[in-house]
Amino acid sequence: MSVSDVASLVKQTVDIVDVVGQVVPLRRAGHRHVGLCPFHQEKTPSFQVDAENQLYYCFGCGSGGDVLSFVMRYQNVSFGDALRYLADRYHIVLPEKGDPRTLGAGGADAARKQREMLFSVLRTAADFFYRQLHHSSAGKIARDYLQRRQLPQSVVEAEKLGYAAAEWDGLLGHLTSLGVDPELGVAAGLLAKSSKDSKKLYDRFRNRLIFPIVDEQERVVGFGGRALSDHLEGEPKYLNSPETAVYHKGRMLYQIPRAREACRRNRQVVLVEGYMDLLAFHAQGFYRVTATLGTALTPQQVRILGRMADEVVLAYDGDDAGEKAMMRALPLFLQEEVAVSCIRFPDGLDPDDFLKREGLSGFEHLLQGRRDLGGYALRKILDGWDGSSVGKAKVLKDLQPLFSAVRQPVLRSEYLRLVADRLSLSEEIIERQWLHGSRTGAGPSRAPRRRSFQPRAPQAQTLEERIVRLMVHHPELIPDVAASEAVGHFQEAGLKTLAEVILGSPHPPDHPFQATRVYDGLTDPGLQELFTRLLLEECGLEEPRVQLTDWLEMVLRRRIKQENDHLNEALRQADQDGDLSRMLDILSKKVQSLKPPGKGEGPIG
Structure with a gap:
């Protein structure tokens, strides 16, 4: 497992919208999130975060990348420090020693094996709880509870529900008998340490009906436990696994x-x-x-x-x-x-x-x-109006937080119309009341009117850039580009490298296009920023395949013209030198260059 595998592990676990949203107020705009760029001063938001591809780009200053590059730039830290920061914040197990950028395969493998061991011990615990429910005399209390709740046996089986006995060391003893290190049980959230003696461990779940919690890959990552005793003695009715390297309750959902x-x-x-x-x-x-x-x-x-x-x-x-x-x-x-x-x-x-x-x-x-x-919610607040003028002001103050959260202009307009009709006020007066409250400090600030984000149009789009942008936005056309061999004749080194990485990454028709694979395949930060810009830019073409065919033909004809110009210069020099043999050879090449491109040169005309 390489250093890039460790970085991939972090990026798969962490949501870039969550990380960026902690320092940049974001609003959703379609499939993107938009806000004011944290890297330069601006009044109109030009900073976009793509949740699907886990990338960001600012159309104002040109900064772009993934969650690691964002943390590196925002906190002004190294790659290793950014990796450790995210791993620590999101409970991701990394090797304890060494700079993540210089980790050897052994250290990276240790991180992967640690996660695998956590999944394994959690699966072992789930099986143990399941057997306790179905095959132990102590599990009768849980079986009786399920019967009272009229939960069918088919559901109990399908969801692999279990039971944690009332004893303090039932699971601890089972894990020990299997040779499992108890510290691994602690790391998995199954065991807890005594507050009086850290060397003394006990079962976290006791006398509870157990609900296994699985992730998107259906791996057990944690448990929820419902108390089966009326005498809780300070214990919660429902107890959940703590945050661990594989379980993040605020970023998961049950079933x-x-x-x-x-x-x-x-x-x-x-x-x-x-x-x-x-x-x-x-x-x-x-x-x-x-x-x-x-x-x-x-x-x-x-x-x-x-x-x-x-x-x-x-x-x-x-x-x-x-x-x-x-x-x-x-x-x-x-x-x-x-x-x-x-x-x-x-x-x-x-x-x-x-x-x-x-x-x-x-x-x-x-x-x-x-x-x-x-x-x-709007009507609930409006129902509290007592009919007085003073009451109107109070209702508007109560409504303002709701309106502050509304991002969609159509929805805000509809809500505003409902309020205006109910309170017999004009929409303008309502807006002015909120603005007045903001200026006097008597109430929350008025929600600003927002325009839908329009990214700044690039000043110049080269022919090669237009082709690469089409490859990114219309991956189904990538085979057409590959068949044309036009990329081999790109003149801009950066765009040529980017296009070659795209061609070398999984793409249709055999595989879906994976933007993150392309990004990770680029080693130059400048090319990574270029890729994020092309990915997040609009690409509204009515007939992209027709347009692509024209552009590919232009690249190939440009190559033919350049070769012809080179031959003409060589012919002039041969004539000046009086070299007849060389002149005949050059004339032969000129005849060949005037022939139409062969099948290997792609869809032309």
């Missing part, structure tokens, strides 16, 4: 692989808060559902939801606590420009109880009547 697959047919996903609520849906044969992992919803989780579905439906508990949780989540969806709606369960029911009472048909009826969450 995400199953939900993602179900969303392929219907790009709508239901979000619930609890493990049992989610499994109640699975019991009904409904798999387009996922859940948070014991924490409040995070921006990273919203981005995951936005990539897998076009609409997120919040199905939180029907009580006041569930409604408040939805209101806290709303700004995240508005800021990330992810469509979100909500349903409200009657009689304060939670999803599990409702499905037991009304079944899936009852839920689907609620789903059909779902409401836009922003509009729902």
Whole structure:
């Protein structure tokens, strides 16, 4: 495993939008995130972050790259320091000694093996908990609980639920008997150290129903545990694995692989808060559902939801606590420009109880009547108006944070119209009231009007640059470029190198185009910035294949002209020297150069 493998491990784990968003206020604009560049002074945002390809570029100053280059530039640190910073912040296991840039294969292999061992011990624990549930006398308390909750055995089996016995060292003893280093159990979040004696270890999960948590590759990365005793003595009802090198609860969701697959047919996903609520849906044969992992919803989780579905439906508990949780989540969806709606369960029911009472048909009826969450929150605040003029000012103050989070002009206009109609005020007066509050300090600042981002057009686009840009934006045309052999005649060394890396990377028709593979294949930072610019620039051509054919022909005809000019100069020199034999040889080459390009020279005409 090379140093590049270590860097790849970090980049696969870390979300660039999360890292950049900690220092740059970003707003979502389509599939990108846009903000003011942190590397130069600007008033109009020209800084873009591409979440899909995990790259950034500023069309103002030309800075671009991946998450490592961003940290290096922003913090003014070396490659190794950036790698260590991200590894430490996101709990990624790296070798303990040495500069990551100079790590040998042994150190890099140690990091990879550490992760593999964590996955292995977590899988071992999952199997142990599963056997405890099904085959131990102590597991009867968990089996009885599942029966009371009416969770079908098929779901219990499919999700590999388990049981952690009440003893303090059940899992510890099992791991020790298998020769597993207890410190590995600590690193995996399975064991904990005594606060009084750090050498004394004990099971983190005790007397709990166990829910295995898997990542996108369906590897067990952590556990959630539901207490089965009424006497918790300060213990939480639900206990989750701590953050580890393989488990990041704020950047994962429960049952995400199953939900993602179900969303392929219907790009709508239901979000619930609890493990049992989610499994109640699975019991009904409904798999387009996922859940948070014991924490409040995070921006990273919203981005995951936005990539897998076009609409997120919040199905939180029907009580006041569930409604408040939805209101806290709303700004995240508005800021990330992810469509979100909500349903409200009657009689304060939670999803599990409702499905037991009304079944899936009852839920689907609620789903059909779902409401836009922003509009729902808007009306809740407006319903608090007491009818007075003073009350109007208070309502507008309460509404302002919601409007500050809205990024989409159409949505903001619609919400503003609803408020104006309800309060019998003009939209202009409402905006002026928010501006007045900002100037006097009496209230939050008015949300600025935002224009959709328009990247600055490049001053000059060379023929070769246009061809490479088409390769990046229309990978299906890469074979046409390869067949033409035009890249071999590029005059700009940087663009020629970039084009050759693209041709040498996986691409259609045999493989999908992988922008990150191309970026990592470029060793020159200047070429990496060039690639990120071409990738993030617009490329709006109505007939790209026709345009490409013309451009490739121009490159080849330029090559023929250059060769002809060279032969003419050689012929002139031979004539001046009186070298008849050389003149005849040059004339023969000129005749050959005037012939149409052969099959190996690509789609011309």
